[in-house]
Amino acid sequence: MATAHLLIQFHLKMTIIKDIMAAGNTITNPAITTGDFGKGGTAAGTTIIGKLLANIFTAMIIVGAIILVIMIIWSGLAIITAGDNKEKLQGAQKRLTWALVGFVILVCVFAIASFIGNFLGLEWLKTLSLPFPTPK
16 A cells, blocks of 8 residues: 555656656756856756765865864964973974875865866866955
């Protein structure tokens, strides 16, 4: 009985989708921006997934860069305020060293992802870019 109910639901859903496609209507996805932000757009499923993965990857790189800047500032202030305390100075220098290692890792990840995108022809990796704020 439950299987028949599921089959009827599936058939109804497929009929609705078929009717929408036959009428030439498109379903607007608000996550896709093709112009004005928030109005949405339409695209193929692979394009949507590619844009989603590219946006997640870019967001992770940006968060890593923000953490990097915070770590560098924190290390610089700790070095300045360490005074004669060698333990604090060594801890700040170690933190700064690891922040710079993190920077190298961020750059390498971005470069490797771009290389793989170009080499394998993955469009969503080819379009990776980091948004830089520019004055107007």
